[in-house]
Amino acid sequence: MSAVLAVVAETDHGELTTPTLECVAEARDIALERGDRIHALLPGSGVAPLAEELAAHGADRVTVIDHEALAQFSADGWLAALEPVLKEARPALIIGPDSEYGRTWLARLSGRWRMPLVTSCSRVRVVEDGYPEAYRFTHDRRVHERLVWARGTMAGFMLAPGVRGIGPPRPPEHTEIEIVTPKLDPTSFRDRIFRTLPPDPSTVDLTDAERIVGAGLGVGGPEGMSQLQQLADLLGATLGGTRVAADRGWLAQNRFIGTTGKIVSPKLYLAFGISGAGQHVAGIGNSEIIIAVNTDRTSPLLKMADLGVIGDLHEIVPLLVRKLEEAMNERAAPDQASTPSPTIEPVSSAMVPDGAERP
Amino acid sequence: MRIAVCLSRLPDPKTVEVDPITGEIDASRTLYVLNPADAAALEIALELRAPGDRVTALTVGSEAADSVLRDALAVGADDVLRVWEEDRATTRPLVTSLLLATALRTEGLPDLVVCGARTLAGGSGKVPALIAENLGWPAVTDVLELSLHAARVHFQRRLGRGGRSEGEVTLPAVLAVQADAARLRYATLPGIMRAERAAIPVRHLPDLGLSPLDLNFPSPTFRTPMPPYARPREVFIPDSHLPPHERAAQITSAGIAKRSGKVVEGAPEELADAIVAFLAEQGFLDRSA
Numbered sequence: 165m166s167a168v169l170a171v172v173a174e175t176d177h178g179e180l181t182t183p184t185l186e187c188v189a190e191a192r193d194i195a196l197e198r199g200d201r202i203h204a205l206l207p208g209s210g211v212a213p214l215a216e217e218l219a220a221h222g223a224d225r226v227t228v229i230d231h232e233a234l235a236q237f238s239a240d241g242w243l244a245a246l247e248p249v250l251k252e253a254r255p256a257l258i259i260g261p262d263s264e265y266g267r268t269w270l271a272r273l274s275g276r277w278r279m280p281l282v283t284s285c286s287r288v289r290v291v292e293d294g295y296p297e298a299y300r301f302t303h304d305r306r307v308h309e310r311l312v313w314a315r316g317t318m319a320g321f322m323l324a325p326g327v328r329g330i331g332p333p334r335p336p337e338h339t340e341i342e343i344v345t346p347k348l349d350p351t352s353f354r355d356r357i358f359r360t361l362p363p364d365p366s367t368v369d370l371t372d373a374e375r376i377v378g379a380g381l382g383v384g385g386p387e388g389m390s391q392l393q394q395l396a397d398l399l400g401a402t403l404g405g406t407r408v409a410a411d412r413g414w415l416a417q418n419r420f421i422g423t424t425g426k427i428v429s430p431k432l433y434l435a436f437g438i439s440g441a442g443q444h445v446a447g448i449g450n451s452e453i454i455i456a457v458n459t460d461r462t463s464p465l466l467k468m469a470d471l472g473v474i475g476d477l478h479e480i481v482p483l484l485v486r487k488l489e490e491a492m493n494e495r496a497a498p499d500q501a502s503t504p505s506p507t508i509e510p511v512s513s514a515m516v517p518d519g520a521e522r523p
Numbered sequence: 524m525r526i527a528v529c530l531s532r533l534p535d536p537k538t539v540e541v542d543p544i545t546g547e548i549d550a551s552r553t554l555y556v557l558n559p560a561d562a563a564a565l566e567i568a569l570e571l572r573a574p575g576d577r578v579t580a581l582t583v584g585s586e587a588a589d590s591v592l593r594d595a596l597a598v599g600a601d602d603v604l605r606v607w608e609e610d611r612a613t614t615r616p617l618v619t620s621l622l623l624a625t626a627l628r629t630e631g632l633p634d635l636v637v638c639g640a641r642t643l644a645g646g647s648g649k650v651p652a653l654i655a656e657n658l659g660w661p662a663v664t665d666v667l668e669l670s671l672h673a674a675r676v677h678f679q680r681r682l683g684r685g686g687r688s689e690g691e692v693t694l695p696a697v698l699a700v701q702a703d704a705a706r707l708r709y710a711t712l713p714g715i716m717r718a719e720r721a722a723i724p725v726r727h728l729p730d731l732g733l734s735p736l737d738l739n740f741p742s743p744t745f746r747t748p749m750p751p752y753a754r755p756r757e758v759f760i761p762d763s764h765l766p767p768h769e770r771a772a773q774i775t776s777a778g779i780a781k782r783s784g785k786v787v788e789g790a791p792e793e794l795a796d797a798i799v800a801f802l803a804e805q806g807f808l809d810r811s812a
């Protein structure tokens with residue numbers, strides 16, 4: 165009989181997180197080898213449409229656990245919603261992203277079930293006929309260890325984000341999707357999240373940044389930098405760049421990207437006056453979308469960009485700032501057309517007062 | 524109110540020498556320090572302490588771990604307690620958390636337990652949640668800021684990619700704070716003198732009503748150090764037969780891009796327009812209001 169591999173999905177602002185899809189892909193590799201079935205659990209509120217995406221990446225079965233009380237994370241809530249489903253699924257393994265939330269609820273479940281739970285996994289497998297095996301990082305990823313459990317041990321594995329990447333969708337022939345509405349009493353949740361705040365682009369670490377505006381030597385100096393800063397503010401992006409730009413003092417030393425700097429993985433990388441030297445490019449390979457602006461049509465970065473723009477950044481950036489302001493105002497409410505639309509709300513250090521409204 | 528802080532002693536990352544061939548750590552070179560996140564937890568406990576409150580610092584470890592408890596006494600902890608089972612080289616998180624939870628129960632339950640989130644070294648970050656589960660309490664990890672409001676704690680928690688969330692938890696609870704949540708105060712000279720002379724109380728398994736069998740959790744049959752290696756990443760390649768917008772959608776949905784490689788040239792106005800149009804097409808101008 166084939167075993168069940170449970171994958172616990174995480175969502176962020178109505179989308180599956182990339183680490184979740186990595187977990188499905190990891191489970192898929194195990195399943196292909198052994199003929200196991202992947203059972204994805206998708207807790208949340210109104211998340212049912214995402215089941216298709218889990219299916220497309222290889223889930224044989226998706227259980228959507230839908231409840232208003234699961235709109236924001238609560239470890240008590242997640243346990244109440246997921247424990248019964250997991251119990252019934254009787255999985256051989258439970259795989260989930262190594263995330264802040266997972267380290268709360270899944271860790272509590274592992275204590276409750278006396279189940280081994282391995283964090284920071286770089287690889288999960290089942291060897292021979294049923295020995296769970298995991299490789300995990302320790303000591304800031306400087307040490308790796310391999311762990312193997314007795315045959316048939318039920319274990320939980322939390323996959324470190326970004327370790328494996330995602331291949332093309334590989335849907336199974338048939339996916340069974342079911343939606344369950346658990347009986348939950350949110351007043352019994354002792355821990356609750358009121359709201360999730362986006363990162364503050366001006367202070368976020370480059371490795372965490374979702375959007376980066378990159379500056380190279382072509383930016384020419386502080387005036388060019390302040391224009392790029394305006395652009396970054398508009399887009400809710402963080403400023404970074406090449407080592408040369410940092411060495412000139414235009415950027416802080418912890419803000420350059422490349423083999424000797426930060427390795428970044430933003431959704432958007434907008435490069436200005438950057439040639440695309442190997443040492444720099446090695447740090448931006450994980451970017452989802454790259455736009456490069458350069459006067460030199462032979463620059464390597466232009467060639468690898470999703471959108472390569474041949475032109476002078478000093479002419480383009482001011483125009484871009486103006487046009488973006490216009491485009492964003494159009495999208496904002498018409499009566500606010502005269503004020504620039506707000507950029508991403510920075511993280512406030514204030515606490516939500518008692519009885520505050522919950523969005 | 525009674526506050527307990529769980530402290531651990533860890534290899535200082537600067538002294539961890541990894542053999543590049545075997546991946547083993549050279550133990551003879553390792554020096555131990557108080558886990559930075561635990562230091563932050565201790566500071567937060569001391570800041571929360573109102574007149575009449577007590578802060579108790581606990582650790583699981585051999586006699587060598589007394590040093591972190593003396594550190595805690597030196598900065599003003601009221602009581603300390605070390606828990607240990609002799610003949611044990613190290614403890615796994617399930618054991619550590621069982622020992623801590625049982626010690627808390629036998630010594631009289633506090634209202635709040637503060638721990639450090641994820642240890643610097645090999646840490647799994649599971650201990651706080653496991654203590655909570657053991658006590659039947661809620662847990663919140665990765666806390667950056669917290670404040671007390673009667674029987675509740677409001678917190679701000681760090682999420683991946685620099686995001687944060689705000690919420691609350693009812694007491695009693697376990698909170699795990701991040702290393703940068705607070706900076707531990709300096710010890711005073713009289714504090715250090717007192718801490719040096721203090722006797723450190725120790726509890727062994729029988730004191731806690733536990734038998735070695737209680738500490739038998741499923742453990743790996745093999746545990747092998749490996750040289751660090753980077754796993755090759757799978758790359759997403761969209762189907763080249765699809766029209767560009769669908770390829771773009773595939774790319775954004777699956778995360779890892781194969782570049783579509785469009786190049787534009789022309790007057791600056793046109794180029795700026797092209798960038799804006801591209802950004803709009805990719806959804807970068809949408810604001811979730």
Ligand SMILES: Cc1cc2nc3c(=O)[nH]c(=O)nc-3n(C[C@H](O)[C@H](O)[C@H](O)COP(=O)(O)OP(=O)(O)OC[C@H]3O[C@@H](n4cnc5c(N)ncnc54)[C@H](O)[C@@H]3O)c2cc1C
Pocket residue numbers: 379380381382383405406407408409420421422423424425436437438439440441442443444457458459460463475476477478
């Ligand atoms: C051991 C070693 C390690 C290194 N590590 C790193 C690293 O980690 N990160 C890193 O970034 N670099 C690193 N470097 C440096 C790297 O080799 C390159 O020198 C550097 O990345 C180039 O930076 P750049 O693109 O800003 O400058 P350049 O290569 O000088 O490129 C400037 C670009 O701007 C364009 N330009 C000029 N004017 C304009 C204009 N008005 N409008 C539009 N475009 C314009 C030019 O056409 C050119 O393509 C390292 C080098 C060594 C030797």
